[in-house]
Amino acid sequence: MSDSLKRFVKESWLLVAASLVCGLLLAAADAALGPRIEMNKAAKLTNLAVGLLPDARTFAPLSEPVEIKALDGRIESAVVFKAMADNTVVGWVFKVVGSGFADKVELVAAVDAPFQKIAGYDVLSSSETVNFGDQIKTAYYRDQFAGAPADRLALVGPGAAKPEDIDPTIVAISGATISSEAVVQAMNHYLPQFKEQLEKKGLIGNGSNP
Numbered sequence: 158m159s160d161s162l163k164r165f166v167k168e169s170w171l172l173v174a175a176s177l178v179c180g181l182l183l184a185a186a187d188a189a190l191g192p193r194i195e196m197n198k199a200a201k202l203t204n205l206a207v208g209l210l211p212d213a214r215t216f217a218p219l220s221e222p223v224e225i226k227a228l229d230g231r232i233e234s235a236v237v238f239k240a241m242a243d244n245t246v247v248g249w250v251f252k253v254v255g256s257g258f259a260d261k262v263e264l265v266a267a268v269d270a271p272f273q274k275i276a277g278y279d280v281l282s283s284s285e286t287v288n289f290g291d292q293i294k295t296a297y298y299r300d301q302f303a304g305a306p307a308d309r310l311a312l313v314g315p316g317a318a319k320p321e322d323i324d325p326t327i328v329a330i331s332g333a334t335i336s337s338e339a340v341v342q343a344m345n346h347y348l349p350q351f352k353e354q355l356e357k358k359g360l361i362g363n364g365s366n367p
Contacts, residue, residue, distance in 0.1 A: 202265050205279040206238065206250040209267035213240035213247050223354040228254060228346060237351060239360075246270045249355065252281060253347040255339030259284040262293070262339045268307045272352045272361045277303040278340065290336030298337070301327050307348055312341045 203216045222234035238250040248269050255262045262283045267276035277299060285291045292298055302310075304323040315331045329337035356362045 202250070202252060202281060203238065205265045205281065206240065206267060209265065209277045209279060210240045210248040210250065212242050214243070215241045216250060217241065219358075219360075223351065223358075225347065225350050225354070228256060228342075235351070237355070240267070248276055249351070251347070251351055253278075253343040255341075255343035255346075257283065257285050257339040258290050258333075258335040259286065262336070262343065264340065264343055266344065266348070268348070270361075272307055272355060275302050275305045275307050275344070275348075278344075285333070285336045285339075289330075289333045292330045292333055293336050293340050298330055298340075302340075302344070307352065309345050309349075310341050312338055 206216050207213070216238040219237045219239060222236050224232055225235040227233050235251060239246055240248040240250055248267050249272065250265065250267045253264050253266045255264070260283075262285065263281040264278045265281050266278045268274065269276055279299070280294045283291060283293065285293065301323075305327075306325055308325060310325050310327050312327050312329050312334075314329055314334075317326075317328065327337070327341055352361070
């Protein structure tokens with residue numbers, strides 16, 4: 158075996174060993190920090206929910222998660238929070254996810270007690286472009302969802318409708334159509350599923366007793 162080949166084999170093994178060690182360290186870090194990250198997200202979710210349902214005094218998760226189909230078709234367990242005020246249900250809160258321009262967009266969504274109107278949403282996690290896609294965090298865009306029917310929403314281009322109109326039509330952010338679509342996509346994909354699950358549990362609909 159030539160000296161150059163021996164050197165190549167030696168350096169290759171060093172690279173493989175270094176990659177293996179780095180992979181193990183990353184896996185260990187993820188295992189250690191993963192639960193803490195999820196706990197922080199859960200705390201942030203309930204904190205954001207206060208702004209969406211200001212009449213609520215407590216946000217209690219249902220005793221059992223519900224089964225929801227994710228955007229990629231996988232079945233996942235999702236937590237639903239019951240918003241209460243003086244022993245009265247004032248709304249429901251949960252996480253919804255859309256496919257943004259840079260990455261997935263995680264939102265906190267809230268609806269009223271009978272699941273008829275959207276109370277609003279806030280951004281739990283997003284990597285959308287600054288001054289473009291991240292405008293989904295602004296009141297200009299978010300306010301369109303407050304009071305809109307909790308059915309299927311439609312996205313239209315800027316100028317096609319008035320943003321202050323409370324209806325199923327949502328006006329896209331100029332220059333950030335994909336990010337705008339991510340929010341509407343998340344609502345349209347998840348809200349019907351959460352509504353169906355709550356109806357099955359008898360928590361909304363005829364004869365409901367939250």
